[in-house]
Structure formats: structure tokens, C-alpha cells
Amino acid sequence: MLSLISYLRTAIPTYAMPVALLIVIGLFGALAPVFLTPANFTAIIYQMSITGIMAVCMTFVIMTGGIDLSVGPVLATSGLVVFFLLHIAHFPLFPAVVLGILTGAVTGAISGLVIALFSLPAMIVTLGMLSIVRGSALLAGGPDLHLVREQPGFEFIGNGFLFGIPFAIWIFVAVSLLLIFIQKRTTFGLQVAAVGDNERAAYLSGRRVKLVKMMTYVICGMGAALAGIIQSSQVHTAAATYGEFGTELDVIAAVVLGGASLLGGKGSVARTILGVLFLAVLNNGFNILNVPIDYQLIIKGGIIVIALSLTEWANSKVA
Amino acid sequence: MSKQILLEGRKLSKTFGRFVALQETDFAIHAGEVHGLCGSNGAGKSTLIKILTGAHRPTGGEVHVNGTLAPAGSPLAMLELGVACIYQHSNLIPALTVLDNVFLGRPPKTKLGFIDATEQRRKAEALLEKYNIDLDLDAQVSTLATVKQKEVEILKALALDAQVILMDEPTAWLSHSEVRKLHDTIARLRALGVGLVYISHVLDEVFQVCDAVTVMRDGAVVWNGSIDEITRPELVDRMVGNDLGEASRSVAAEPRHPKGTGEILLSARDLGMTNTFEDISFDLYKGEILCLTGLIGSKRTELLHSIFGSAKFSAGTLDVLGRSVRYSSPSEAIAAGIGFVPEDRLRDGLLLDHSVSDNLIFAALDKVSRWGFWNNRAVRELTERQIRDLNVKPADGSKIVKRLSGGNQQKVLLGKWLEIEPKILFLDEPTVGVDVGAKAEIYAILRKLRAQGTAILLVSSDMEEVMAIADRIAVMVSGRMTMTCAADDITQEELVLQISGGNK
Numbered sequence: 001m002l003s004l005i006s007y008l009r010t011a012i013p014t015y016a017m018p019v020a021l022l023i024v025i026g027l028f029g030a031l032a033p034v035f036l037t038p039a040n041f042t043a044i045i046y047q048m049s050i051t052g053i054m055a056v057c058m059t060f061v062i063m064t065g066g067i068d069l070s071v072g073p074v075l076a077t078s079g080l081v082v083f084f085l086l087h088i089a090h091f092p093l094f095p096a097v098v099l100g101i102l103t104g105a106v107t108g109a110i111s112g113l114v115i116a117l118f119s120l121p122a123m124i125v126t127l128g129m130l131s132i133v134r135g136s137a138l139l140a141g142g143p144d145l146h147l148v149r150e151q152p153g154f155e156f157i158g159n160g161f162l163f164g165i166p167f168a169i170w171i172f173v174a175v176s177l178l179l180i181f182i183q184k185r186t187t188f189g190l191q192v193a194a195v196g197d198n199e200r201a202a203y204l205s206g207r208r209v210k211l212v213k214m215m216t217y218v219i220c221g222m223g224a225a226l227a228g229i230i231q232s233s234q235v236h237t238a239a240a241t242y243g244e245f246g247t248e249l250d251v252i253a254a255v256v257l258g259g260a261s262l263l264g265g266k267g268s269v270a271r272t273i274l275g276v277l278f279l280a281v282l283n284n285g286f287n288i289l290n291v292p293i294d295y296q297l298i299i300k301g302g303i304i305v306i307a308l309s310l311t312e313w314a315n316s317k318v319a
Numbered sequence: 320m321s322k323q324i325l326l327e328g329r330k331l332s333k334t335f336g337r338f339v340a341l342q343e344t345d346f347a348i349h350a351g352e353v354h355g356l357c358g359s360n361g362a363g364k365s366t367l368i369k370i371l372t373g374a375h376r377p378t379g380g381e382v383h384v385n386g387t388l389a390p391a392g393s394p395l396a397m398l399e400l401g402v403a404c405i406y407q408h409s410n411l412i413p414a415l416t417v418l419d420n421v422f423l424g425r426p427p428k429t430k431l432g433f434i435d436a437t438e439q440r441r442k443a444e445a446l447l448e449k450y451n452i453d454l455d456l457d458a459q460v461s462t463l464a465t466v467k468q469k470e471v472e473i474l475k476a477l478a479l480d481a482q483v484i485l486m487d488e489p490t491a492w493l494s495h496s497e498v499r500k501l502h503d504t505i506a507r508l509r510a511l512g513v514g515l516v517y518i519s520h521v522l523d524e525v526f527q528v529c530d531a532v533t534v535m536r537d538g539a540v541v542w543n544g545s546i547d548e549i550t551r552p553e554l555v556d557r558m559v560g561n562d563l564g565e566a567s568r569s570v571a572a573e574p575r576h577p578k579g580t581g582e583i584l585l586s587a588r589d590l591g592m593t594n595t596f597e598d599i600s601f602d603l604y605k606g607e608i609l610c611l612t613g614l615i616g617s618k619r620t621e622l623l624h625s626i627f628g629s630a631k632f633s634a635g636t637l638d639v640l641g642r643s644v645r646y647s648s649p650s651e652a653i654a655a656g657i658g659f660v661p662e663d664r665l666r667d668g669l670l671l672d673h674s675v676s677d678n679l680i681f682a683a684l685d686k687v688s689r690w691g692f693w694n695n696r697a698v699r700e701l702t703e704r705q706i707r708d709l710n711v712k713p714a715d716g717s718k719i720v721k722r723l724s725g726g727n728q729q730k731v732l733l734g735k736w737l738e739i740e741p742k743i744l745f746l747d748e749p750t751v752g753v754d755v756g757a758k759a760e761i762y763a764i765l766r767k768l769r770a771q772g773t774a775i776l777l778v779s780s781d782m783e784e785v786m787a788i789a790d791r792i793a794v795m796v797s798g799r800m801t802m803t804c805a806a807d808d809i810t811q812e813e814l815v816l817q818i819s820g821g822n823k
Contacts, residue, residue, distance in 0.1 A: 186691045187684045190677060197670040204629055204667055205682040205735070206653035265672045 012314035013259060017274050020307065021281065028285035035288050042165065048280035049172035050227045052273065054247075055254040056179050057223020059272045060216040062255050064195045065264025066122035068217060070111060071224035071251055072243030073133035078103045078225035079232030079242060080141045086151055093153040101225045107133055108221020112214030130248075137240035145237045158233030168230050175223065179269045192216060196264025253304050254279055259311065323350045324386070325514040326371065326402055326483045331380035333366050336724055340366040341538045343380070348483055348514040353505060355529035355546070356518045357558055359781050363538040364518055368485055371516075372404045373397035385482075403476035404485040407615065409468055411475075413461035418443055420460055421475045446477050451507050466497035470504060477513075484508070485516040488615055490524060502528050520614050520780070521819040522551060534558055555812050558782075573766065575790045577805040579606030584640055584743050584774040587626065591634035595621050596798035599635070603743065608765060608775045610789035610806070612782070613818055617795040619778045620662055623745050627659045628652045640742065653682065658741035660732055662748045662778070668732045669720050676702040676716035678731050683738040705734035710760060726757025733764060744768065747778045762788050786811050796820045 029036040054071050061068050078100040085096035111129045115122050148154060160167040183189035191212045194202045203209045224243075232238045258275030260267030282303070286296045328346040332339075341363045348354050358364050369375040371382060376392025383389060384400040411420045418439060427438040443456055452470055460471060469489055476484050490498045505515060505528055519525055525532060526546065533543040534557040542549070542557045549557075582605040591597040596618040603609055611619050624630035626637060628646030637644055639655055646652040649659070661667035670678055679702055680687050687697040702716035709730040711723075720728060729749060736744060746765075750758045765788060769775060779785050785792060789806040794817045802817050809817075 185693055187688045187693065188691055190673075190681070190684075194670050194673065194677070194681065197672045198666075200667050201670055202681070204627075204649050204659065204661055206648075206650035207681075207684075208648075208650060 009314045012310055016307070016310060016314075017257065017259065017271065017278065021274065021278050024278070024281055024285065028281070028288070032285070032288045035285055040284065040288075042169075044277075044280050044284045045169050045172070046166045047284065048276050049166075049168040050231050051247075051250050051254060051280070052172050052276040053175050053227045053230070054220075054223050054251045055258075055272050055276045056176050056269050057226075058220045058251055059179070059255050059258070059260055059267050059269050060183075060192045061122070061220045062252070062260045062262060063192050063264060063267035064213050064216050065199075065262075066115060066213065066216065067126065067252065067262070068108070068111065068220045068224075069123065069126040069248045070107065070129040070133055071220065071227075072245065072247035073130055073137055074104050074107050074221055074224040075228035075231065075243035075247065076141075076238075076240050077107070077133055077137045078228035079238035080137055080146070080240060082154070082229055082232060083146050083148055083238035084140075086148065086154060087146075093151070096154075097157075097229055100229050101222050104221035104223070104225025104228075105218050106221070108217040108219070108224075109214060111221070112217030115217065116210035116213040134240070141238070141240040143239075143241065145239045148232065148236050148238060154233055155236065156233075158230045158235075168234070171226070171230065175226070176269065176273055179219075183269050188212070188215070193265060193267070196261075196266070198265075250279065257304065257307055324348070325350050325384070327383040328367065328371060329381045329383065331367065331370055331382070332378045333370060333375060334378050338725060339538050341370070341377075344535075344538075344540050346371075346533060346540065346543075348516060349531075350482070350512045350514055351509050352531060353509055353515045353517055353529045355525040355532035356516055356535065357520075357522070357525060357532060357554065358535035359558060359783060362535040362558075364535055365487070366538070367535070368404065368487060368516070368518070371397070372402060372485065398479055401480055401482035402485070403479060403481035403483070404487065405469065405472045405476065405489060407488045409472070411460045411468060411471055414459065416457050416459055417454055417463075417471050417474075418456040420471055421456075421478050423475070425479070442478065443474070446474060450474075450477060450504075450511065452504060464497065466500050469501055473504060473508070477508075481513070483514040483516070485518070487518045488520070489517070490519060490521060498524065522554060522815065523819055525554075526551065552812055555815055575806055576607050576769065577790045577807070579604035579769070579774065579790070580772065581605075583638075585626075585776075586638040587635065588637075589635035590622070590625065590632045590637065592618075592621060592625055592630070593633050596795070597634070599795075599800050601793055601800060601803060603774045603776055605742075605774050606769055606772045607790040608769055608777060608788055609791045609793060610785045611776060611778045611793045611795060612780060612785050612814070613795035615780065616797075618798040619795050620747055622795070623659065623747055623776070623778060626652070627657060627745065629659075653739055656739070656742035658682070658736035658739050658744045660736055660744070660746040660749055662751075664728055664732050669728060671719075671721040673720060674717050675706065675711065675720055675723070675731055678720050679705045679716075679734050679738065682735050686738065701738060705731075705738065708737075709734050709764070724757075726753045726760075729753050729761065730757065733761065737764075737768075741773060743774045743776070745776050745778075748780065749777065750779075750781065750784060758784075782811055782814060785814070794818055 034040060058068055058071065081103045082096050082100040085091040085099060086093070107129065111126050114120060115125050156167060158168055162170055191202065191207055194207065195209055195212050199209055228243065231242060254275040255267070255272050256262060256275070257278055258268065258272035260272065279300070282300055324347050326348045328344060330343045330345060331341055332343055333341040344363070344367060346367060356364050366375065370377045373392055373394040373396060381388055382391065384402065389400055390396045412423065415423070421443055422439050426434040427442065429435045440456065447454060452474060454467065454470055454474065460468060463471065473484065489501060508515060517525065517529055529546050531544065532546050532549065532554070534541050534554065536558065583602045584605050585603040588600050590599040599622060613619055621630060625632040628648045628651055639657070644655065665671065670681065676698065680698055687694055687701055705711070706714050706716060711727050711730050711734070720731060723731065733749065750761055753761065765775060786806065792804060792806050792809060792814065793800055794802040794814070796818065797820070
């Protein structure tokens with residue numbers, strides 16, 4: 001019995017999420033057969049691509065022991081920036097999108113710089129950034145929706161299909177693969193985890209800890225900006241109010257469900273994708289089953305807390 | 320003097336994995352007695368103290384207070400039984416007043432549950448009078464001199480009705496006149512029947528204030544008795560051990576190389592850091608081991624960090640490999656060929672949640688990557704080479720470092736720095752908490768490096784270690800370098816004297 005418990009403990013961090021995912025899929029499939037159709041799976045992945053891109057890009061930030069609460073307003077801002085560039089400045093599509101993503105890089109760089117240089121808590125700095133970016137977006141864009149018209153290239157980003165699969169999914173897959181590559185195949189990947197594990201040891205080993213930290217926020221900002229462009233394209237509008245309160249919490253929940261520790265050190269881009277998938281499956285299944293939104297929220301919150309408690313329990317005893 | 324036993328440890332043992340920190344140790348403190356506890360670092364003193372205060376649960380044996388069995392491993396229970404400990408580092412809250420600190424956490428309360436300020440003050444004043452301590456109860460702790468802060472801690476212990484007070488290196492941060500004041504206070508406590516344990520490396524102090532003394536070595540008591548029954552050289556002998564450990568014996572046989580090849584690789588002149596150290600001048604030669612020794616708090620670690628770029632010196636000049644330098648970060652020092660095995664391997668050295676391999680490559684990423692992309696074969700080869708050369712056990716590069724023994728962790732940390740192929744290597748207490756076998760292996764590696772022409776600057780408080788592997792020895796006392804000489808020109812007894820600042 002004891003050995004079974006200790007075996008479960010060691011197994012939880014690795015297998016709990018995939019197993020839970022299979023159980024939930026099985027459950028929804030049994031209750032509503034339509035859930036198991038390929039079309040529905042495509043829909044799930046399409047729905048998760050925006051949160052997914054933000055989550056994989058936030059994984060590094062959380063692995064360093066940081067957090068970025070400003071992704072919602074950054075998402076809104078990049079949509080606005082691209083709208084202005086396309087409609088008012090009449091930029092071609094490609095540079096407009098690149099500059100839109102760059103907005104995210106800049107806001108991320110500012111947060112990262114302040115956090116790294118002055119050793120301030122990321123929670124506070126990005127909370128401030130959340131307010132500053134939202135305010136700036138409202139200042140520039142006002143409270144109105146801005147319709148994006150007659151921009152077939154732009155509309156393709158969020159609504160087009162490539163080889164029968166939505167283009168947004170391709171983007172999500174490409175970003176995920178890129179980040180998995182960075183994590184597994186570059187020294188930067190190790191340095192990110194090392195900063196979260198023991199920042200002082202990393203510094204004393206000659207690593208440029210502040211630069212590494214700052215770069216993670218740049219990546220996170222770029223992810224949020226890209227997500228903003230996709231969302232803008234999907235709904236044909238840009239607005240300063242997009243990425244409302246709660247966006248960042250979904251993203252963080254996904255990363256943490258993927259096994260990343262908010263204390264830093266642990267985390268994996270690939271597992272973050274599992275976390276996003278898990279939340280997306282829950283949303284989709286609840287909607288198919290017509291579960292009212294209030295119950296959805298309560299059940300989702302409960303599952304997140306239980307999942308994290310289990311992981312904590314497993315980690316604390318094995319360590 | 321009453322001879323009632325206040326606190327007694329019976330056959331106390333403590334093991335950490337396979338490492339035996341304490342074996343079957345008996346220890347007793349009588350009322351009205353100041354009991355000295357002596358031994359080198361790693362002798363088991365702090366383990367014993369931690370068991371007596373309940374911070375550690377012993378693997379075997381019992382703790383008795385006033386003749387009754389005390390619950391094991393409960394700091395709160397030991398406090399309630401009247402056993403208090405004053406640690407080297409202050410446990411006070413600097414922003415609060417003396418009075419608030421003394422009753423912190425357990426103030427006298429009124430019937431409504433609020434803090435009873437009048438009663439609090441009355442109690443404190445009674446204690447001050449009884450023990451003849453001079454303290455301003457309303458002063459903010461941060462404004463007090465260090466010795467006064469120690470007295471606040473003593474008062475805090477007395478407010479808990481402490482019968483036994485353990486003091487761990489209480490004078491490490493005190494000046495000479497302050498030490499005398501503290502000793503006066505201790506004498507008054509003793510006269511009123513408190514039992515005190517006095518841990519100190521400074522033998523002068525032990526002979527000044529202690530009535531009895533217990534000497535520990537390698538986790539066991541090797542001598543105890545009245546202070547009148549032992550002379551100072553005998554005490555040193557007992558601390559050090561007549562038979563040097565296996566590790567140092569093999570090493571001690573080797574010839575020394577003072578000043579190595581004669582080529583100076585690092586030269587410090589009048590280095591100073593405000594309020595920390597001053598006027599530090601020394602040369603480090605190619606192919607020598609220079610041991611920098613001294614007491615805890617003599618600022619040796621701070622000196623190393625200031626050279627390495629992880630802290631800044633505020634005065635003086637530093638030449639490394641013939642160039643005047645002042646590193647603003649460790650990465651610059653590393654680029655110049657300096658490696659640094661820091662003192663606290665858990666806090667400053669290792670990525671505990673990472674693998675042996677990740678740790679080994681971490682200071683030399685350029686060697687195993689190109690344009691930031693891993694060269695997996697180079698990573699594997701480096702890992703295998705270091706594991707083989709350092710005899711890391713288990714020989715598995717994917718093993719998480721946290722799960723290794725202290726000795727193996729230290730080897731991994733050393734291996735990380737060997738990979739930058741340092742021309743100059745700093746090591747800060749590299750064998751603390753390392754078992755004898757691993758110690759011998761680490762010494763062998765250092766000797767090999769020396770033979771290859773590395774200049775080694777080793778900080779150590781372990782006299783046995785210093786005498787065994789040093790080519791030259793430098794001593795720091797309270798932020799000053801008071802002596803530098805060839806290791807053959809000094810005996811261990813003279814060295815112990817030098818370290819405690821006694822120039823007799």
C-alpha cells in the first residue's frame with residue numbers, strides 16, 4: 001500500500017495531466033458522442049490557439065519565477081496597432097504584422113528591464129504595466145470597435161485554411177515547435193530554467209541573468225501581440241477593450257496545469273500545451289453539454305485547485 | 320555552585336543519509352556553569368546544538384531537561400522547557416524596540432487578549448534589575464551596538480524563563496571591548512544559576528569564561544572535563560586529533576610549493592571595502608595553493624566576491640595576469656580565467672533541481688554549444704569525462720543534483736569550474752559537510768591542478784585542512800590580513816593563535 005502511494009507520487013507529475021485529459025475526453029465522449037468527431041477536435045484546437053500561443057510564450061517567464069499579468073492589454077494593443085498601420089498608414093500586410101508583434105516585444109522589454117534591473121517583483125511591475133498599456137490603448141483607440149475591412153490577407157490569418165486546417169492552428173503549432181526547440185536545443189533554454197532554479201548560482205556561474213530574464217518577457221509580449229493579431233483577424237475588428245480581465249489568468253492557469261512551478265525552475269513548453277488543451281476540452285465539452293456558465297466557472301476553478309494540490313503533494317514528498 | 324544537571328543529551332546520534340554527523344554523544348550542562356564546546360568545522364557541534372534546541376530530531380538517543388525526557392525534534396517544546404539558543408546571526412527584528420523584541424510572539428496579555436504593555440514593561444525591568452543588564456527598553460534595535468543586540472537576545476531568552484542558554488559563536492561580530500562586556504553579562508547569569516553553553520573558535524575566550532569544556536571531533540566527544548584539567552596546547556591537540564585523517568595524511572606527505580613557479584598571476588594592493596575589510600595586499604602565484612584562513616566573520620568570503628566581480632571593492636588596485644582590472648560581474652572574471660567554488664553550495668553553487676550534466680556544463684556553455692545551439696555530443700563527452708575524473712557517484716549524468724550526497728555535490732560543483740580551465744581558482748570552504756573519502760579526492764584534484772599551473776586561493780577555517788594542503792598561508796582577522804607565510808614556517812598551534820587575533 002505504502003509503495004503504491006509512493007509510486008503514485010512519483011508518477012503524478014509525469015502522468016497525471018495526460019491521464020486526466022483522457023478521462024475528461026472519455027467522459028464527454030460518453031455523454032455527448034458529437035464531442036468525439038474530428039470536426040469538434042479541430043474546433044477545440046482552433047479555439048485554444050489564441051490562449052495557447054500566449055501560454056507557450058509565457059512558460060519561460062513563469063519558469064524564471066516571474067509572471068506577466070499584462071498580456072490582455074498587450075493583445076488589444078497589437079490589434080489596434082495593426083489596424084492603424086493597415087487602414088490609416090496604409091502599410092502592406094507583412095510589415096504591419098511585424099510591427100504589431102514588435103509592440104509586444106517592446107512592452108515586454110520594458111517590463112523585463114524594470115523587473116531585472118531593479119529586482120522588483122514581477123507581479124507588481126506587470127500589474128502596473130497592465131494598467132499603463134490598457135490606458136494607452138484606450139487613449140489611442142478610444143472605447144470603440146474599429147472595423148477591419150477589405151484586407152483579405154489580414155482576414156486569412158484568423159479565418160483562412162491551409163491544407164484544410166485553420167491557419168491559426170498552423171501558427172499555434174509553429175510557435176509551439178519554435179519554443180520547444182528553444183527550450184530543448186539552445187543554451188538559452190537551460191539558462192531560463194537555471195535562473196528559476198537558483199538565480200544566484202546562475203549569476204555566479206557567469207550567466208547574464210538579467211538579460212535572460214528580460215528576454216523571457218520579450219518572448220511573452222511577442223506571444224500576446226501575435227495572439228492579438230489573430231483575434232483581431234478572427235473578429236474583423238480591433239478594440240482597446242479586447243483581452244479583458246481574466247485573459248491572463250486563463251493563460252497562467254494553463255501554464256501551471258502544465259506542471260510549471262510559480263516558484264520557478266520547473267516547466268516545459270510541451271506540457272503547457274497539454275494544460276491549454278485540458279482547459280480547452282473542458283470549455284468545449286461544457287458548452288456541448290449546455291452546462292450554464294456559472295457552473296462551468298465553479299467546476300473549472302475546482303479542477304485547477306485539485307490538480308495543483310496533487311502536483312504540490314507529489315513534488316513535496318518526492319523531494 | 321549547585322551541581323544540578325539542567326540539560327542532558329544521552330547517546331545522541333544523527334545521520335544524514337550515509338553521513339554520520341553525530342554518534343552516541345553524551346553532553347550535560349549543570350546549573351551555574353559555563354560550558355565551552357570546541358571543535359573544528361564539521362566536528363558535529365552545530366548538529367548537537369540543533370538537537371538540543373529541537374531543530375533536528377536525533378536518529379538515536381534522548382534529551383533530558385531537569386531529569387525528565389523532553390520530546391524530540393520540537394523547537395517550541397524545548398523553548399517552553401527553558402532551553403534557548405542565541406545564534407551567530409541576529410534573530411531580532413531591527414525595526415522594533417527592545418521591549419517588543421523581548422516579548423515577540425508571546426507577550427503578556429490583558430483579559431481581553433490585548434498586549435498588556437504595563438505588565439510587559441514591569442517584567443522586563445525586573446529582569447534587567449535581577450541580571451544587572453543595562454538596556455534602554457524603548458530603543459529601536461537597529462540603533463544598538465552589536466553587543467547590545469546580543470544582550471537583547473539574552474534578555475529575550477530570560478523572558479522565556481530560560482534555564483539554559485546556548486550561544487553559538489556569540490563573539491564573532493564583536494570587538495575586543497565588546498567581548499569583555501558580554502563576558503561580564505555571562506558571569507552574572509552564571510552567578511544566578513543559569514547554565515550556559517559557549518561555542519567558540521577563540522580559545523582565549525574559552526579559557527576566560529568557561530568552567531568546563533567538551534571537545535568534539537568527527538561527530539563524537541573526544542574529551543570533556545573541567546577547564547582546569549586541560550592546557551591550551553592539549554585542547555588544540557584534542558580538537559585537531561593526533562592522527563590526521565586518512566585524507567590529509569596522504570596529502571601531507573607531498574612536498575609544498577610556496578610561491579609555485581614564481582610567476583604572479585593575481586596581485587591585490589590595499590584592497591578595501593567600506594565597513595568590511597581594508598588594506599588587503601597579497602600575491603597569488605602560478606602553481607601554488609594559498610590558504611586564506613581566519614574566523615567566521617573575518618570577511619574572507621567578501622574579499623573573494625569583491626575580486627570576482629560579484630561585489631565591489633571600494634579602494635585599492637587589483638592586477639590579474641598582469642593587467643589592472645576591476646570586474647563588474649562574474650562573467651568578466653570568468654572570461655579572464657578565474658573560477659570560484661562558492662562557500663554555500665546549495666545557495667550559491669548548484670542548480671539543485673537540475674541534472675549533474677546541466678550543472679557540469681553550466682559555467683562553460685560556450686564549450687558545448689555554437690551560436691547558442693547545443694552540441695549534444697560535446698555535452699555528453701564533457702559530462703562523461705567529469706564524472707569519470709571526479710569519480711561522481713552514481714555515475715549518471717541525468718541524476719538530479721539534489722539527490723546526491725554532499726561530497727558528490729561538491730565534486731559536481733568543482734567539476735563545473737574545472738571545465739572553464741581556470742588559470743586562477745578560488746575555493747571557499749570546499750570540504751564543509753563532505754565526508755573523509757570525498758575530501759581526499761578533492762585534495763587530490765587540487766594538487767593536480769596546482770601541478771598544471773593553476774593558482775589556487777582556498778578559504779578554509781579547518782586548521783587540519785590548511786596545514787595539510789597549503790603551500791602558503793594567509794590569515795585574516797576582522798577584515799585585515801594580519802599574516803602571510805610559507806606553510807612550513809608555522810605550526811598549527813601558532814596558526815590557531817594568529818587566527819584568534821592573539822599576537823603572543
